[in-house]
Amino acid sequence: MRCNGPPILKNNKKIKVAYLGPKGTFSEIATKHYFSSLSNVKYIEAQAIPDIFKLVEEEIVDYGVVPAENSIEGSVNITLDMLYRSPKVKITGEIVENIQHNLIAKSRIKRKNLKIILSHPHALAQCRRFIAKNFPNVKLVEVESTAQAVKKLKNIRRAAAIASEYAAKTYGMKILARNIGDYPNNYTRFLVLGRKDSKPIGRDKTFVIFSLKDKPGALFNFLKPFAKRNINLTKIESRPSKVKPWEYIFFMEFEGHRKDKKCIEALREAKNLCETLKILGSYPAFKS
Amino acid sequence: MRCNGPPILKNNKKIKVAYLGPKGTFSEIATKHYFSSLSNVKYIEAQAIPDIFKLVEEEIVDYGVVPAENSIEGSVNITLDMLYRSPKVKITGEIVENIQHNLIAKSRIKRKNLKIILSHPHALAQCRRFIAKNFPNVKLVEVESTAQAVKKLKNIRRAAAIASEYAAKTYGMKILARNIGDYPNNYTRFLVLGRKDSKPIGRDKTFVIFSLKDKPGALFNFLKPFAKRNINLTKIESRPSKVKPWEYIFFMEFEGHRKDKKCIEALREAKNLCETLKILGSYPAFKS
Numbered sequence: 001m002r003c004n005g006p007p008i009l010k011n012n013k014k015i016k017v018a019y020l021g022p023k024g025t026f027s028e029i030a031t032k033h034y035f036s037s038l039s040n041v042k043y044i045e046a047q048a049i050p051d052i053f054k055l056v057e058e059e060i061v062d063y064g065v066v067p068a069e070n071s072i073e074g075s076v077n078i079t080l081d082m083l084y085r086s087p088k089v090k091i092t093g094e095i096v097e098n099i100q101h102n103l104i105a106k107s108r109i110k111r112k113n114l115k116i117i118l119s120h121p122h123a124l125a126q127c128r129r130f131i132a133k134n135f136p137n138v139k140l141v142e143v144e145s146t147a148q149a150v151k152k153l154k155n156i157r158r159a160a161a162i163a164s165e166y167a168a169k170t171y172g173m174k175i176l177a178r179n180i181g182d183y184p185n186n187y188t189r190f191l192v193l194g195r196k197d198s199k200p201i202g203r204d205k206t207f208v209i210f211s212l213k214d215k216p217g218a219l220f221n222f223l224k225p226f227a228k229r230n231i232n233l234t235k236i237e238s239r240p241s242k243v244k245p246w247e248y249i250f251f252m253e254f255e256g257h258r259k260d261k262k263c264i265e266a267l268r269e270a271k272n273l274c275e276t277l278k279i280l281g282s283y284p285a286f287k288s
Numbered sequence: 289m290r291c292n293g294p295p296i297l298k299n300n301k302k303i304k305v306a307y308l309g310p311k312g313t314f315s316e317i318a319t320k321h322y323f324s325s326l327s328n329v330k331y332i333e334a335q336a337i338p339d340i341f342k343l344v345e346e347e348i349v350d351y352g353v354v355p356a357e358n359s360i361e362g363s364v365n366i367t368l369d370m371l372y373r374s375p376k377v378k379i380t381g382e383i384v385e386n387i388q389h390n391l392i393a394k395s396r397i398k399r400k401n402l403k404i405i406l407s408h409p410h411a412l413a414q415c416r417r418f419i420a421k422n423f424p425n426v427k428l429v430e431v432e433s434t435a436q437a438v439k440k441l442k443n444i445r446r447a448a449a450i451a452s453e454y455a456a457k458t459y460g461m462k463i464l465a466r467n468i469g470d471y472p473n474n475y476t477r478f479l480v481l482g483r484k485d486s487k488p489i490g491r492d493k494t495f496v497i498f499s500l501k502d503k504p505g506a507l508f509n510f511l512k513p514f515a516k517r518n519i520n521l522t523k524i525e526s527r528p529s530k531v532k533p534w535e536y537i538f539f540m541e542f543e544g545h546r547k548d549k550k551c552i553e554a555l556r557e558a559k560n561l562c563e564t565l566k567i568l569g570s571y572p573a574f575k576s
Contacts, residue, residue: 189534
């Protein structure tokens with residue numbers, strides 16, 4: 001996988017980067033891909049997504065990497081909610097990882113002896129057909145992450161985990177079956193958080209969060225300044241405001257940098273129609 | 289709570305209604321509110337949301353009630369995905385329930401003796417401040433539903449559950465503290481599924497699912513026929529198509545019945561801009 005790399009780092013300063021642990025998660029894989037061109041990185045394992053936002057917000061780390069969206073499961077709601085609630089955090093980059101699930105155990109084990117499969121609920125759901133076909137009677141146990149599932153194998157008999165090859169390697173386990181996911185197009189998009197966004201490179205995206213006045217055509221009118229300038233939306237989503245029931249905030253991503261002339265104009269026009277508008281930053285679009 | 293009631297039932301035929309069990313869930317409360325005006329209902333407990341869709345689809349029940357959206361947590365993704373995937377299912381009604389969380393135990397127990405609190409992950413999250421303040425050191429255990437948490441109390445010592453007053457009553461348990469949620473505006477909206485939608489009553493909503501051709505302004509152009517007729521959107525959301533990464537399907541709800549003249553026109557115009565458009569039905573808007 002080719003990586004966009006962190007575009008704003010040019011000197012040799014040591015940087016600190018937080019990712020969602022434990023060791024062996026897809027988050028760790030994505031983070032290390034993204035920063036692979038740098039040798040002076042200190043990686044910090046965080047226990048939960050809100051902790052990563054807090055570490056960036058309080059300037060304890062320079063960057064944080066958070067899962068934002070999976071091509072099967074959809075958005076990671078806690079990430080969207082934290083983007084809304086973290087005043088200082090900007091998005092400085094993105095990275096997309098192909099998610100390949102594997103069946104992993106302590107040692108070669110006969111199929112009929114396997115009694116338990118552990119993994120993150122999403123991974124279990126994404127391998128449902130494989131499990132139904134091969135292990136119709138095993139007990140499925142949900143744990144916090146795919147890596148955690150592999151880590152726990154040490155202390156459980158007749159168990160396997162579903163996780164990445166990297167997780168198997170990290171904890172010295174064996175792969176029983178490779179690439180067992182039901183969906184071939186399984187990707188997760190991660191956002192790289194910082195306190196400044198990135199300079200334009202000509203292939204940029206911009207992320208905004210907004211809320212609208214409640215009247216017919218509000219969303220249509222908000223989109224008009226983008227549509228008339230041929231600005232392509234790459235994502236739009238809504239989440240509850242949590243303040244008033246059935247009042248929503250919107251998360252939108254579009255092509256272009258917030259410093260491009262047409263984006264400046266569109267954002268200025270759209271802003272007048274919003275209750276609130278927060279520009280989370282512009283960053284190079286991922287290229288595989 | 290006043291209830292819209294099931295509008296299409298006029299004769300005395302016995303009807304079957306499926307809801308998400310076990311006994312004591314907020315789903316059961318909502319279902320029984322909705323059908324409270326009828327005496328000839330047989331209620332059927334389902335174990336999971338996809339089962340309810342299947343029971344309606346295969347004509348084993350007449351209606352099914354599924355949670356669709358919570359005012360704090362947002363949409364129930366599995367419900368949206370199943371609406372997309374169930375060809376025969378229509379939405380015939382909606383009901384909104386106020387969610388009040390309570391701390392429940394087998395018997396009065398001293399605060400310092402309480403070691404474990406069980407509930408659905410959303411309920412635990414929604415009572416985080418109460419727990420942090422009063423029980424900073426208890427172990428939190430996630431289970432499938434709030435009702436399941438109460439049911440499990442029977443076999444666990446020094447434990448409490450977070451659930452509805454109705455769940456406490458159902459399982460003969462005591463309420464230790466009432467209304468412990470962090471958010472005063474906690475509501476869940478349930479959809480009533482059937483195989484036909486409802487007749488217009490003059491206060492209707494319509495639910496559609498669509499996918500768009502990938503080009504700039506696609507969503508803007510889709511919304512135009514609704515905006516120019518002053519049709520108010522009450523919800524718009526996107527979910528991954530699961531077929532091609534970063535391709536989305538949209539879930540939209542608007543005011544008006546699909547048989548209203550302006551809705552017919554808007555839907556006809558919008559359809560030309562879609563890859564796919566599925567009209568899930570019109571139904572009376574909930575009125576509390």
